[in-house]
Amino acid sequence: MNLVIKKSILIIDDDTGHRLMLRASLDGKEYEISEAESGEEAIEMVTDKFFDLVLLDLKMKEMDGIETLKFIKKISPSIPVLIMTAYASVDTAVQGLKLGAIDYMVKPMDMNQLLVSIEKILNSNQLKVDNTVLKEQFHYNFDFSTIIGESKKIKDVFEILAMAAPSDATILILGDSGTGKELIANVVYRNSFRKEKSFIKINCASLAENLLESELFGHEEGAFTGAVTKRLGRFEQADGGTLFLDEIGDMSLETQAKILRVLQEGEFERLGGEQSIKTDVRIIAATNKNLEEEIQQGKFRKDLFFRLSVVTVHIPPLNERKEDIPAIADYFLKKYTKKITA
Ligand SMILES: Nc1ncnc2c1ncn2[C@@H]1O[C@H](COP(=O)(O)OP(=O)(O)OP(=O)(O)O)[C@@H](O)[C@H]1O
Ligand SMILES: [Mg+2]
Incomplete structure (x- = not known):
């Protein structure tokens, strides 16, 4: 006998039209759909029944999405909650991630992208067969073991990472x-849903400007002298996976504009190419520069900064967390003595 257990999805939205639209888009898939038109109603439903996924609208007239999320997480901490938000309230969506939401999508939503996200969340949850064991928040499964440090300041960093890593949120690392x-x-990559996919790194400071663009976006054959064959750029190589843009503060305004476009529209062209190429990448960016100062000096685009800093992680220097010095010193000592004796 082939027993198919349908996955249950709860849509919480006070906008009837939006609920119907979502239901229609999910129709025909193997899902069992329930709807709640208010936070209060949703809380009752979640108390009675286990859902595999919740789609939660942030802006609702009575109890708002954040309040609803807090209650849901209290009742059933392991339910994955996907937030739906207008671009204007991305800040609130980030607050939602910190409260344990798995990810957010900006409205108007691309339904294909929504279906991909839903499948990804449901499949990753399927691995964790026993829901009762799992009814704890994601960060209990988070593996920080390679980062040494016990200080309050580094633990605050862990806290943010634990919330943000298992989402597709863009992360900006400063320090x-x-x-x-x-x-x-x-x-972050190793603790994300994309850990089985590619992890591509690029150091934006190490290359001359035109080389950087061709590294990032690739080029067509004959795009410039020396471009003898077509080449895929890092954005294309990272498709479906994660791209780490290191030293992001050291790029020309022109390259910044191109990166902004990929982040906003998910597409770009290879150098010398006309065809737009779609890409689905999760971005992690890092810099040791003070980007706010760079913005004031006109060297960094403010809109790119906002796009990148959906979740910002400041790593405090060791002189602000001196408690961590002995453990880190010990780690390096062991690492290098091993090298000498080996
Ligand atoms: N908390 C830590 N625990 C263990 N190793 C650490 C820690 N912090 C830094 N390191 C180690 O210190 C070295 C430098 O770290 P890393 O290259 O990640 O720094 P960075 O911030 O990227 O520096 P840069 O701005 O120079 O690129 C690496 O070998 C890294 O593994
Ligand atoms: Mg570095």
């Missing part, structure tokens, strides 16, 4: 040289 930005980018 002085050597504070571990790259290390943290690796940890």
